[in-house]
Structure formats: C-alpha cells, structure tokens
Amino acid sequence: MNEKLLTAFDAQQQACAVLGSPLTRDVVGFCYGNFAANGIIAKLVRGWQGDPLNDNVPLRLAGFAHYGALAGDAALRIFYESCGGVYEDAARADLEAALEKLFSRDEAAARKFLRSTPQTNETGRAAMLLLGFSEISKRLGLPLRLREMGASAGLNLFFDKFNYRLKSHGGDIQWGASDSPLTLDATWRGAPPALAEKIEVVSRRGCDLFPVDIQNPQERLRLESWVWGDMPERRARLLAALHIADKAPPEIDRADAAGWVAAQIMQRPKGAATVLYHSIVWPYLGVSQRFAIESAFAQAAEDVRPDAPLVWLKMDGRALGEIAQLSYRIWTGENGPQGEEVIIGPCHPHGVDLEINADFSPV
Ligand SMILES: C[S@@+](CC[C@H](N)C(=O)[O-])C[C@H]1O[C@@H](n2cnc3c(N)ncnc32)[C@H](O)[C@@H]1O
Incomplete structure (x- = not known):
C-alpha cells in the first residue's frame, strides 16, 4: 500500500506540473517526502482502504491545504494566489514548513476533510x-x-x-x-x-x-478549495458563478x-x-x-x-x-x-x- 501511495503522489506531482500548477505540485511533493519520512502525512493516510490514485488521495491532501489557507492560515496564505499571495520555487522549504504545521495542528480536521472526494462544479x-x-x-x-x-x-x-x-x-x-x-x-x-x-x-x-x-460557509469554502490555489482564472469563474447563484440559491x-x-x-x-x-x-x-x-x-x-x-x-x-x-x-x-x-x-x-x-x- 505504501508503494501505491508513493506512486499516486508521484503521478499527481507530474500531472500538476503539466497542468501548470507549481504550487499544487509542491504541496503534493511535500506529501510525498513527508509520507516517505513517516511524518504526519503517513499518520493520516497510511493503510488507506481503496486505491489511492482512483480515490485522489494526493488531491484530497492538497485540497485540505488550500482549505486551510482560505480559512485563514497566515503562514500558508502568503503562497496562495487565491489568498493574495504568490509562490515561487525558491520558497519551497518555507511552504513545506507551513504545511507540516497545518497538518500537525489540524490533524482531526484533516482526517474529516480527507473523507470527501474532490468535487468541483465546472x-x-x-x-x-x-x-x-x-x-x-x-x-x-x-x-x-x-x-x-x-x-x-x-x-x-x-x-x-x-x-x-x-x-x-x-x-x-x-x-x-x-x-x-x-x-x-x-x-x-x-x-x-x-x-x-x-x-x-x-x-x-x-x-x-x-x-x-x-449557503453553508464551510461547504462553499470547500468547493473553492478544490480549485488549485494558483489558478486565478478558474477561481474567478467560480466566484462569479457563486455571485449569480447567491441571488436565488x-x-x-x-x-x-x-x-x-x-x-x-x-x-x-x-x-x-x-x-x-x-x-x-x-x-x-x-x-x-x-x-x-x-x-x-x-x-x-x-x-x-x-x-x-x-x-x-x-x-x-x-x-x-x-x-x-x-x-x-x-x-x-x-x-x-x-x-x-x-x-x-x-x-x-x-x-x-x-x-x-x-x-x-x-x-
Ligand atoms: C464530475 S462531477 C460533475 C458535476 C457537474 N455536473 C459539473 O459539470 O460540474 C460528478 C457529480 O456527479 C455526482 N454523482 C455521482 N454519482 C451520482 C449519483 N448516483 N446520483 C447523483 N449524483 C451523483 C457527484 O457527487 C458529482 O457532484
């Protein structure tokens, strides 16, 4: 199972790079390294029941990180364009430190978040x-x-x-x-x-x-969190559609x-x-x-x-x-x-x- 998780992290990292999201690539890269080193990510997903790739385990973890930033984690927000921040490859070590802190501090919330599959509305x-x-x-x-x-x-x-x-x-x-x-x-x-x-x-x-x-703030934030944090156009589309739907949910x-x-x-x-x-x-x-x-x-x-x-x-x-x-x-x-x-x-x-x-x- 550990091999399968590592393969899933690796595949997702490559996909993020191809799809133009260096931030999500490095969030998933952190998950890979932390999992391999038996850190908090291993504690959260080791022994995953099911196929980690089909179940989108790497994206569930990346979604929680984005959710944390959107919900106000100051150390993470500086890297997320969706929160007014910016990410460059040189900041990878600082990003990883902020992620480690988030997952360790909010372990229970992360476990709960990981139960849901990525869900967008395109x-x-x-x-x-x-x-x-x-x-x-x-x-x-x-x-x-x-x-x-x-x-x-x-x-x-x-x-x-x-x-x-x-x-x-x-x-x-x-x-x-x-x-x-x-x-x-x-x-x-x-x-x-x-x-x-x-x-x-x-x-x-x-x-x-x-x-x-x-109309539920947590569910709304979760919907936002599935759009990668450095994809401003997709985010703008989602927020604009929400603005329209808000008039008559x-x-x-x-x-x-x-x-x-x-x-x-x-x-x-x-x-x-x-x-x-x-x-x-x-x-x-x-x-x-x-x-x-x-x-x-x-x-x-x-x-x-x-x-x-x-x-x-x-x-x-x-x-x-x-x-x-x-x-x-x-x-x-x-x-x-x-x-x-x-x-x-x-x-x-x-x-x-x-x-x-x-x-x-x-x-
Ligand atoms: C890929 S998403 C597409 C969502 C939306 N149609 C769009 O185009 O953005 C697939 C959706 O189908 C829903 N779904 C899957 N199985 C379903 C079922 N048996 N009954 C109702 N909804 C289902 C999922 O929860 C998810 O919201």
Whole structure:
C-alpha cells in the first residue's frame, strides 16, 4: 500500500506540473517526502482502504491545504494566489514548513476533510450545454423546466445568466448579458446554428449524492478549495458563478439520480418543456443506476403530450477521461415513444471546445 501511495503522489506531482500548477505540485511533493519520512502525512493516510490514485488521495491532501489557507492560515496564505499571495520555487522549504504545521495542528480536521472526494462544479460546461438548450427552446417554443442530475453546487442551472464569447469558423458569437459577472470563452467548430435570442427558464432544480450547499460557509469554502490555489482564472469563474447563484440559491436534493430522475420526469407541468440534463456524471453511475434512468425515460415517454414535452440533454461520455458528446433526445408527443435523438458533436470534458458534426441539422 505504501508503494501505491508513493506512486499516486508521484503521478499527481507530474500531472500538476503539466497542468501548470507549481504550487499544487509542491504541496503534493511535500506529501510525498513527508509520507516517505513517516511524518504526519503517513499518520493520516497510511493503510488507506481503496486505491489511492482512483480515490485522489494526493488531491484530497492538497485540497485540505488550500482549505486551510482560505480559512485563514497566515503562514500558508502568503503562497496562495487565491489568498493574495504568490509562490515561487525558491520558497519551497518555507511552504513545506507551513504545511507540516497545518497538518500537525489540524490533524482531526484533516482526517474529516480527507473523507470527501474532490468535487468541483465546472461552469465552462455551460458553454457546451448552451447549444442544446438553445436548440430545444427554438424547437419547442416553450419555457424550460430545468432538472439537472449530478448538479454538484447547481451552478450550471444558471447557464442563461452567463455571458458567452464563442469562437467559430463563421466568426465570433456572443450570447447572454454582456454585463454578466461571468464570461465564458469557448470554441465551436463546424457550422453553429443561430442561437435562440432568449431562452426562458421557469424552474431550476438538481440532485446530487453529495450536493454542495452554497449557503453553508464551510461547504462553499470547500468547493473553492478544490480549485488549485494558483489558478486565478478558474477561481474567478467560480466566484462569479457563486455571485449569480447567491441571488436565488438553487435547490439541490440530496438524492441518487436513479430514483430522482423518475420522480422529476413522470409528472410534467403543462406549458413547459421538462429538460433533464447532465454533464460528466454518466461515468460515475453503476450499470443498475443507468438502467433505472433509461427505464424511467422509457416509461415517461409512453405518455408525452405536446403541451408537456420531455427532453434528455447530455454533455457526457461513457468513461472518465474520454471525449464527451453533446446530444439530446426529444419526445414531443408527436414523435412516438422512441422520440428523436439529435447528436450535436464531441466536446472537451471541461467544456472549452465543441466540434459540431457535419450532419447535425439544427432547428
Ligand atoms: C464530475 S462531477 C460533475 C458535476 C457537474 N455536473 C459539473 O459539470 O460540474 C460528478 C457529480 O456527479 C455526482 N454523482 C455521482 N454519482 C451520482 C449519483 N448516483 N446520483 C447523483 N449524483 C451523483 C457527484 O457527487 C458529482 O457532484
């Protein structure tokens, strides 16, 4: 097990270096050295039950360090850009001393923190989902009743409040309020259709096994702590989205998607299109959960009427780390229980790049 932990630290250090986070690389580097020297990190994670790499043990530790800085640890804050600090390689010994102090002093809090898996809410994915919502809105001409499974903090439920700057072969596209606190940049390759001028949303609700309550200061800080401390753009995006969501915090039910989806789609109010959607959630579900969701759609699809249509929008893949795909299946009440599947195209799992299929025929 010790070997596996050392391998996990090593792999994560290299990944942080490639992904441009020298601070997180050195936090994980500290964990490696301290673990190997039988220090506080060894005390915390030795004998880890499970696979340390799959369980993201190095990132859980790095998350706790960032959480400590955000929560006010003065000795650490000076290294975190998220706290107004700066980190240079030459400061590594001082960083390590501050980390050792934090983990030793707050051992009980660290143990508690380590129980949760890294959980982000990537608003960049809204720059892919937008095209799906726009197509659905244009096609049905009805306001959308949004239901998101695996919603995390529910920030993408506010996709219509963001400002989008999209690069495409046909020229730049802007959508949304240009004075929104959150601007998302993305590339849409292929031939993007004209977007709906306005997309009306009548209600927003989500579910998650571990919903993040943005009104709870600790949970909010934890969400912030998963964004690496020297990635100011990602942090700014998260804070801007939180600012938008704060105006009307979303309702995120603590529920397994398998049962929740059925409850949300079986009873659809008239005069709205119920859009069940998800981004990078499918790979986390077991076969029986996927089957339950597919069965719920098959059952709901038997009884769709034109004044209460149903849509399943996915920005998702089959396995983690794979290219995702943007697609939707729509039941209008006039196209039979199979409905119609529309595949828009493959996209980057973080939502920075969408390739619209040549045979995609927009509304
Ligand atoms: C990679 S995150 C994506 C979060 C969000 N959709 C986004 O795009 O930022 C996957 C989310 O799915 C949730 N999840 C995993 N299994 C679930 C299940 N069976 N039911 C509900 N949510 C689940 C996780 O808790 C996590 O918040």
